[in-house]
Amino acid sequence: xxxxxxxxxxxxxxxxxxxxxxxxxxREGSIKAVIGPNGAGxxxxxxxxxxxxxxxxxxxxxxxxxxxxxxxxxxxRLGIARTFQNIKMFAGMTALxxxxxxxHVQSRSGFLASMFRLPGFLSEEREIRRKxxxxxxxxxxxEYADTEAMNLAFGQQRAVELAxxxxxxxxxxxxxxxxxxxxxxxxxxxxxxxxKIREMGITVLLVEHDMSLVxxxxxxxxxxxFGQKIAExxxxxxxxxxxxxxxxxxxxxxxPA
Amino acid sequence: MRNTLVLLPLLALVIIVQLLAxxxxxxxxxxxxxxxxxxxxxxxxxxxxxxxxxxxxxxHAGFFAIxxxxxxxxxxxxxxxxxxNVLVKLLDSVGLLLASKxxxxxxxxxxxxxxACCAAILTAALIAFVIGIxxxxxxxxxxxxxxxxxxxxxxxxxxxxxYFGEADGISDVPGFTLLPGLTVSGNFQGRVxxxxxxxxxxxxxxxxxxxxxxxxxxxxxxxxxSSPEAADxxxxxxxxxxxxxxxxxxxxxxxAGILLTHYNGGIGPSEASVMKSVRYVAIVAVGGMANLWGxxxxxxxxxxxxxxxxxxxxxDAVFGLILILIMLFxxxxxxxxxxxxxxxxxxxxxxxxxxxxx
Ligand SMILES: Nc1ncnc2c1ncn2[C@@H]1O[C@H](COP(=O)(O)OP(=O)(O)OP(=O)(O)O)[C@@H](O)[C@H]1O
Ligand SMILES: [Mg+2]
Numbered sequence: 157x158x159x160x161x162x163x164x165x166x167x168x169x170x171x172x173x174x175x176x177x178x179x180x181x182x183r184e185g186s187i188k189a190v191i192g193p194n195g196a197g198x199x200x201x202x203x204x205x206x207x208x209x210x211x212x213x214x215x216x217x218x219x220x221x222x223x224x225x226x227x228x229x230x231x232x233r234l235g236i237a238r239t240f241q242n243i244k245m246f247a248g249m250t251a252l253x254x255x256x257x258x259x260h261v262q263s264r265s266g267f268l269a270s271m272f273r274l275p276g277f278l279s280e281e282r283e284i285r286r287k288x289x290x291x292x293x294x295x296x297x298x299e300y301a302d303t304e305a306m307n308l309a310f311g312q313q314r315a316v317e318l319a320x321x322x323x324x325x326x327x328x329x330x331x332x333x334x335x336x337x338x339x340x341x342x343x344x345x346x347x348x349x350x351x352k353i354r355e356m357g358i359t360v361l362l363v364e365h366d367m368s369l370v371x372x373x374x375x376x377x378x379x380x381x382f383g384q385k386i387a388e389x390x391x392x393x394x395x396x397x398x399x400x401x402x403x404x405x406x407x408x409x410x411x412p413a
Numbered sequence: 414m415r416n417t418l419v420l421l422p423l424l425a426l427v428i429i430v431q432l433l434a435x436x437x438x439x440x441x442x443x444x445x446x447x448x449x450x451x452x453x454x455x456x457x458x459x460x461x462x463x464x465x466x467x468x469x470x471x472x473h474a475g476f477f478a479i480x481x482x483x484x485x486x487x488x489x490x491x492x493x494x495x496x497x498n499v500l501v502k503l504l505d506s507v508g509l510l511l512a513s514k515x516x517x518x519x520x521x522x523x524x525x526x527x528x529a530c531c532a533a534i535l536t537a538a539l540i541a542f543v544i545g546i547x548x549x550x551x552x553x554x555x556x557x558x559x560x561x562x563x564x565x566x567x568x569x570x571x572x573x574x575x576y577f578g579e580a581d582g583i584s585d586v587p588g589f590t591l592l593p594g595l596t597v598s599g600n601f602q603g604r605v606x607x608x609x610x611x612x613x614x615x616x617x618x619x620x621x622x623x624x625x626x627x628x629x630x631x632x633x634x635x636x637x638x639s640s641p642e643a644a645d646x647x648x649x650x651x652x653x654x655x656x657x658x659x660x661x662x663x664x665x666x667x668x669a670g671i672l673l674t675h676y677n678g679g680i681g682p683s684e685a686s687v688m689k690s691v692r693y694v695a696i697v698a699v700g701g702m703a704n705l706w707g708x709x710x711x712x713x714x715x716x717x718x719x720x721x722x723x724x725x726x727x728x729d730a731v732f733g734l735i736l737i738l739i740m741l742f743x744x745x746x747x748x749x750x751x752x753x754x755x756x757x758x759x760x761x762x763x764x765x766x767x768x769x770x771x
Binding site for chain 2: 277
């Protein structure tokens with residue numbers, strides 16, 4: 157069954173058609189990659205799905221709900237979490253606190269409960285902390301729990317961002333270039349991690365420029381160019397698609413065989 | 414737990430100051446410290462709005478005035494002429510009114526301080542809510558503008574309305590008995606007691622706000638402040654959290670106004686002036702924006718100096734100047750300032766000038 161369905165979605169910025177009539181479906185439990193040259197509209201597509209930008213036309217449905225018109229926080233509550241191409245850490249907060257923010261939708265305590273430490277507040281707080289710590293451990297950065305997130309190395313910040321998104325316990329995870337700026341070891345680690353995330357039952361939609369990573373872990377690939385979908389297939393077929401090869405020549409050298 | 418422990422030395426300090434003042438026969442200091450504590454209560458509430466929700470309110474003197482003026486008017490304005498009014502009858506029947514005789518033997522019917530207090534707080538909260546709903550959905554400094562307008566309206570309203578005493582304000586406001594034996598009033602014998610009430614209220618407010626910051630809500634607020642987009646994607650309803658924080662701070666401001674008015678036995682229009690709002694913003698900025706302790710300490714120190722007349726007739730100008738200097742040299746407040754940073758700032762400003770002229 158399709159968890160996410162994107163139907164003829166378009167986005168115009170003034171005269172620029174950033175995303176143009178793109179359609180695809182995302183099978184539950186799969187990993188799908190969206191690739192394409194710089195400026196192809198990949199991040200814009202993520203922003204449309206997560207409610208950051210309103211679509212000019214078209215429809216997105218998640219678990220059968222139409223996402224059109226929903227604000228990002230509402231989309232998040234339905235079970236879609238994301239990371240950002242340019243890492244967005246919460247400055248002035250520790251790595252652990254960053255992840256704890258991710259538990260927001262899974263917890264309840266409001267203003268009064270927090271101020272007056274009403275019954276249930278402390279146990280919920282402990283639960284938030286425990287779950288967040290578990291995720292830091294999963295990502296191998298538990299030792300930095302109390303370090304201010306902005307002081308962490310780039311790769312560690314990416315890990316915090318990923319832990320924070322996982323803390324939502326999403327059904328769908330949108331990853332915008334999770335391997336950007338990482339070295340080959342870290343990239344391989346991210347690859348293993350994404351596979352593990354899928355095993356946890358989370359569906360993954362991934363934007364990535366690192367072709368070997370994409371070919372390695374994706375079940376299917378959507379190729380965007382100038383806002384249009386030019387191909388959608390399994391990695392083996394995409395690698396041999398003449399149109400895709402043409403676009404990528406001179407871009408990322410060539411799609412590795 | 415951690416929050417409460419930090420309070421112990423502070424509590425000790427509060428007691429030591431009182432004992433010193435009493436022993437050295439200078440209890441008059443306690444009066445200004447009491448008033449400073451109430452102003453600081455407003456300031457810590459504003460600190461959460463500015464430092465944690467990242468919004469600026471230029472209308473907090475307005476909320477203070479709503480609290481002060483409403484409780485003053487309700488507890489002093491005689492309702493005897495309206496005795497036959499249905500609403501007055503209803504209030505009387507549920508025990509919210511207080512009958513007595515004034516000094517000339519005329520019968521007097523007023524609202525009880527507790528009922529007036531609740532009405533004033535509800536009014537302030539409701540107004541904050543109504544201003545906040547549309548405004549906090551917008552990005553940027555729209556709240557500053559909307560609250561500035563609100564502050565001006567409140568100021569003009571109390572100045573123009575006979576009910577609120579026009580330029581004279583309202584005097585002869587009775588004491589407010591919080592609990593049997595615990596009365597907020599300017600009564601000379603109650604000076605020490607009132608000092609403790611004010612500081613008790615301030616410290617309780619501090620604990621509540623520290624609790625708030627150190628919770629799911631507080632983390633969400635800090636997240637909104639640092640990256641609204643990321644907070645949004647974590648499922649945080651940013652507009653709603655900003656709104657609730659704003660309403661909470663309006664309640665703090667109104668309560669400060671209520672208690673200080675009962676303590677002073679009256680309130681005047683200067684309390685509602687926009688310059689007062691600017692002063693509160695300046696103090697939060699000096700304290701370091703996202704620093705509750707800084708805001709509280711600066712609230713006490715600067716209000717105390719101001720009340721002692723240290724700034725003379727330049728009182729308002731001093732706070733304006735403070736605001737400018739802080740924005741230029743120490744955006745993180747003076748408690749978060751290092752000498753090196755200061756030197757760097759000077760250098761930056763010095764360097765920018767020739768470039769701009771060119
Ligand atoms: N908010 C915006 N306003 C105007 N134009 C935008 C906006 N966001 C993106 N664009 C434009 O839309 C096009 C698609 O941008 P997008 O960021 O989606 O590309 P991308 O595929 O993610 O590229 P990259 O691989 O560099 O991240 C680009 O031409 C970009 O300049
Ligand atoms: Mg992008």
